[in-house]
Amino acid sequence: MRMLLAPQSRKEASAAMARMGKTGNFVMGWMLANFLVGMFVASSLPCGAGVAPKPKIVTVALPNTTVQFDLVFVPEGELMMRDPIKGTLKRVKVRSFWLGKTEVTWDEYDVFLYRLDLPPDADESADAIARPSRPYGAPDRGWGHSGYPAIGMTYHAAEQYCRWLSLKTGKKFRLPTEGEWEYACRAGELSGDVIKDKAWLDAHAWFADNAGGKTHPVGKKRPNPWGLYDMLGNVAEWCQGVDSKPVVRGGSFKDPAEKVHPAARELPSPDWNATDPQFPKSQWWHPDAPFVGFRVLCEASSVSEHLTFPPSLIAFGR
Numbered sequence: 001m002r003m004l005l006a007p008q009s010r011k012e013a014s015a016a017m018a019r020m021g022k023t024g025n026f027v028m029g030w031m032l033a034n035f036l037v038g039m040f041v042a043s044s045l046p047c048g049a050g051v052a053p054k055p056k057i058v059t060v061a062l063p064n065t066t067v068q069f070d071l072v073f074v075p076e077g078e079l080m081m082r083d084p085i086k087g088t089l090k091r092v093k094v095r096s097f098w099l100g101k102t103e104v105t106w107d108e109y110d111v112f113l114y115r116l117d118l119p120p121d122a123d124e125s126a127d128a129i130a131r132p133s134r135p136y137g138a139p140d141r142g143w144g145h146s147g148y149p150a151i152g153m154t155y156h157a158a159e160q161y162c163r164w165l166s167l168k169t170g171k172k173f174r175l176p177t178e179g180e181w182e183y184a185c186r187a188g189e190l191s192g193d194v195i196k197d198k199a200w201l202d203a204h205a206w207f208a209d210n211a212g213g214k215t216h217p218v219g220k221k222r223p224n225p226w227g228l229y230d231m232l233g234n235v236a237e238w239c240q241g242v243d244s245k246p247v248v249r250g251g252s253f254k255d256p257a258e259k260v261h262p263a264a265r266e267l268p269s270p271d272w273n274a275t276d277p278q279f280p281k282s283q284w285w286h287p288d289a290p291f292v293g294f295r296v297l298c299e300a301s302s303v304s305e306h307l308t309f310p311p312s313l314i315a316f317g318r
Contacts, residue, residue, distance in 0.1 A: 036254060057101065062144065064117045069108055070101035071298055072227045075186050081182055082192055084265055086241060092179040099176065099184050100295035102149075102218035102229045103237065104161070109150035112161050129164040131205025132157050132284040141290050144202055147217040149235045149293040155246035155268065157284045158238045158294040165296060166250035174240075176297040178265070181239045181249050185262040187224040187233040192263035195232075206234030207260040215290070233260050235293030241265075247280065252291035 056073035076096040080089050111117050113132050115124065132153070139152060153161075158175055165173040176184070181190065195201050202210055204222050211233070219229040231237075233255070236248035246268055251260030273281045274291035287293060 011062060012057075032217060033240050048293045053135065055223075057227065058098070060169060062117060065111050067107050067111055067299045071098040071103070071296075072121075073300075074099050074180075074226060074228075077183065077188075079183050080184060080192075080257065081179060081313075082263060083242060084247075092183070094180055094183045096300055097176075098298040098300050099180075099228060100198065100297075101227065102295045103235055103295045104150050105218055106145045106148055106150050109153070109161065112164050114269060130160060130300070131164070132160070133282065135285055136287070139285075141214070143214040144217065148216055149230070151235055151290045151293050152286050153292070154282070154286055154296070155238050162296055165309055172299040173296050174299070175238055175294060177240045178242050178247065178249060182262050184226065184228060185224070185250060187226040187228065189225050190262050194258050195261050198257060201232070201257055203229070203262065204267050205251075207251060207259055208254060208256045213231060213253065214259055215253055215293075232262070236266060236291055237266075238294040248292055261304040285292075 058071050059068050060071065061068045074094075074097050076094060076288070078091055078093045082089050101280040113134075115122070115131065118127070119122075135152070139150075140148060141151070155175075164176060176291075186192070198209075201207065204224070206216050206221065215234055218234070220231075221230060222225045223229045224231055232250050234253055236252040236255075237250055239247055239249050241247040248266050249264065250262070251264040255264070268286075268289075271294070274287040274288050276282055276285070276287050
């Protein structure tokens with residue numbers, strides 16, 4: 001049924017429709033303005049601002065074994081770092097590199113230590129790299145083995161592991177310098193100061209308040225923004241010091257919160273070999289330093305974010 005409007009009603013209806021049109025135009029204009037403002041703000045932010053980029057990772061398989069480990073790409077950059085000897089602040093430029101996603105585990109270190117990469121009948125005297133002596137007792141102290149950080153090795157032993165790994169993969173592995181290590185630890189998030197947020201530290205590190213006096217499996221705490229786990233706590237990590245001498249960084253499971261931060265460092269001590277019955281002391285083991293471990297660095301060009309291993313040595317990349 002068609003409805004007929006009187007002349008007056010038609011005028012009122014036309015006015016009402018005009019008002020609705022104006023209101024609709026206002027709403028559409030308001031929405032468009034907000035959209036444009038939002039686009040302007042978004043375009044003003046750095047690419048990826050507020051969103052942590054996905055870590056670049058390559059997984060390396062140790063030859064003749066089923067053991068694998070991950071390397072994480074660390075981009076080039078710089079940081080203001082306090083010289084631990086002079087006490088002055090200095091700007092340190094760091095080239096890009098690849099760093100172990102976690103500390104070296106017993107799974108990895110056992111291959112080097114027990115020659116698991118060689119056939120059972122291999123002539124040990126023909127080995128191109130000197131390897132550690134067998135430790136007295138259980139090197140893991142009974143705290144755990146598979147998935148746990150390797151502990152108690154000397155700086156020399158950690159260096160030899162890197163040389164062996166370089167020989168096996170055809171890539172240059174070494175221990176990080178203090179500058180490289182601290183840069184990777186801070187990951188654009190932390191300063192070199194003591195971490196006062198205990199909740200943050202508890203979520204990211206094993207230290208005296210939560211470790212129960214022992215090491216824990218790697219990768220169980222939260223990673224830093226670059227995808228690196230356990231940079232703080234669990235075990236203190238061997239680095240090449242600013243004076244080229246050995247030093248461990250980051251604090252460990254034995255340390256209180258105020259000694260677990262990116263600038264935390266400790267020099268080797270004779271106390272670390274107090275119970276070693278050998279004379280001279282072992283060049284491979286610190287029997288009284290079960291809080292010491294390390295992670296490996298693989299050198300890469302500062303203009304490349306892709307690390308390629310021979311097909312037989314790479315499990316997968318992502």
